[in-house]
Amino acid sequence: MKNETQEFKWVGKRPIRPDGVDKVTGRAKFGADMHLPGMLIGRVLRSPHAHARIRSIDTTKAASLPGVKAVVTGSDFPPPPPPVWQAAGEVPVNFRDLARNVMARDKALYDGHAVAAVAATSAAIAEEAIDLIEVDYEVLPHVIDVKAAMKPDAPLLHDDLFTDGVSPKPDKPSNIAKRMEFAVGDIEAGFSKADVVIEREFTTKPVHQGYIEPHACVVDSSEDGRLFIHCSSQGQFMVRQFCARVLDVEISKVTVVPAEIGGGFGGKTTVYLEPTAGLLSRITGRPVKMVMSRTEVFRASGPTSGGATKIKIGATKDGTITAAQATLAYQAGAFPGSPIGPGCMCAFAPYNIQNVNVVGHDVVVNRPKVAAYRAPGAPISEFGVECVIDEIAEKLSIDPIALREKNAARQGTKAYYGPTFGPIGFVETLEAAKQHPHYSAPLGENQGRGVASGFWFNIGGDSSASVHINEDGTATVIEGNPDIGGSRASLAQMAAEVLGIDYDKIRITVADTSSVGYNFLTGGSRVTFASGKAVIEAANGAISELCARAAKLWEIDADAVEWVDGEARPAGDNAGDFEPMPLSTIAGASGKTGGPISGHASLNVKGAGPGFGTHICDVEVDQETGRVSVIRYTAVQDVGRAIHPGYVEGQLQGGVAQGVGWALNEEYIYDKDGRLDNPGFLDYRVPVASDLPMIDTVLVEVPNPNHPYGVRGVGEVPIIPPMAAVANAISDALGVRLKDLPMSPPKVLASLSNGGSRTPS
């Protein structure tokens, strides 16, 4: 299955990552590791109410506490910009809502919503000052549940929110921000051709990205209005733009230096603290550091949507799916903008189905505004779909992999959301899963096996990079995407491959916003693909220049020189006339041949290769406690080409672990007043080492023709299949189909006492 036609020197190898030593010695500087002289500490006062009008805020006592240098509330910020939607992160953003999420204006919309902030000479004083701020709230009725929020009599979060996407425009505001629909074929005719039709309802809980590093920044404002921002994020250019908009300053006055990032998974594709720290720094004239506590991370950042979905699929006896329908409702949190779009697009995308109808709703509720989380939206819709497919396979007595294979999207399949797929490797993942020894291994008592697949489209986007040839024959690569999981290594490997020099001779830097051209953020599984393309093109630019310099030294035409294995060789008529000239020689002579040698690229990269994966999961269920343990797991994925297989495997393994947490443990629990009950790692339980087995990976490589080495994004797909794989495995073990996440012990026990027999259809 591997594409072995080309041999590479660096691509496909597992060198040590360039930032590795810094990360195992404690040397690497993350968001909270920056100290500046004279630095103040900022803290945020957050609403204790799920929904409340802010009548007034009295900051006098706080401001007069010795050591307090500034206190700000919503009215100290510039007026929010107009609500224009734009593609700025993995999910669209509008800056009016972003500004109001950073600091509440007239209403607090969730437990944890920022309402004021202080800067003081120590953390202890800042915390004391926060307690001295007096807010007069008028508590309003709130709504937490997505279905309740859609009811006509639900408490309204925004009285100017009218459902987008329905005509005529509704005459009354509601919590349904948007309705969207994708349809092909004739859905009713499709169902009427089916021999078996299964319709099920599912719910998923909001889950947090759970990065171990809390949000952190240091912002320093200068007397002439410039802002220097050091922070951990998934994109320094995103932070620059978002802060410039919220604080109403010109982009050229904002410099963002990317810190190392301690995990993001989509959750760091927006800003929370940076604009507030900027405002506090502007007022005090001193650098201000702000770091969230873990409680604040849970109450006020992320998570992804919880969802309510209804999935209906019909198939003929031979397993051909004739129609598929989904109705999806996603919680957006306090402001519109859940990942309902990708949820709709991905739901049935692994399959070639003639009649499809998907309707999605974006619904505001009194919870923190959702942020992107790994394949945002897709796991919620695909969970239900993959469970129903499994049930159809069971009903028709067809092997679940065979059923998927029969209906699988292939090259040339036109997806219902628009594109026609190029070369894709879904069928190859199914084949590899079927052949894997895991799939036929015997199971013990109380054990079950489930399979599920997943799809994510992947993205490209804007990327810039430079390659500088140094005078001693080494090279410096400048790029602009925070390295969240080994991308410095993969980019440097590609640069080494193109230049034909050793990986060790390349130093790669993730530059600040003033030192490299624009880069869209690290997200959507785009960096190794899109920024990789920019690095390759920049390296090729440097090579053209290297060839030209060699030509000059040889006194022949530049196009009579070719670049092979890191050296210039005379080609064509001149072939063999001169000894090949290595890069180091040309670099050393650059002062005499025209000066520094560099290559640059600023691209809008298109042609991301869609990603597919198929997972096999074994569980063991403790019938007494209801505890489900994952005892064996295999993740198969088409990765296009693995530049650094170690970090590609890591993406699969990490995604699986997060998916297993989503399936079994993780959920936000709110009390009756709409307050988050479990804002800490003790009660919001992410999987720990003893919860998981080894996670086997199989990397299928169907190259993406739109990338020189065939790269496709890999980071998002692996979080999609686990929820359904676990649910299907539980069904195999117990004969009950669980449809509500998380499948925690109480739910498993309840389902057992309800019979534990095969689900009636």
Add this chain to the structure above:
Amino acid sequence: MPRQHVTTEVNGEPQDFLCEPQETLLDVLRDELHLTGTKEGCSSGDCGACSIMVDGRLVCACLMFGVEAQGKTIETIEGMAEGDKLHPLQTKFLEEAALQCGFCTPGFLVAAKALLERNSDPTETEVRYWLAGNLCRCTGYDKIVRAVMDVAAETRET
């Protein structure tokens, strides 16, 4: 309350510092001594990012007051390599890609070293339970557990 004077040894060197009575040892290490390799992920003892050794015992620095360090010997991630020679666990983590973002890594390395010092031949289950107090959200633990077991095996051979 006046700041307290505390005398300790950190990574083999005598070290004294002043701290507020309510300051955690983690705050002291990070904010006073600028040893920022020890991380804060939760400040409630639930993530292990702040793992350090105090008098040879593995502790969460966020659960100890700075003043409690009086007279104690502290080891942090910054003291793990000897000069420019990385500890075998550090090398193995790099070779086997046992880190992605690297934020949990100092805590895992300190905790894993503590494990291998008391058990040179741990089973996979023992490694998993020993490291269950350290959260990693990136790796799914697979490569971390393998790296620790590989170091144990190689150390036994030599």
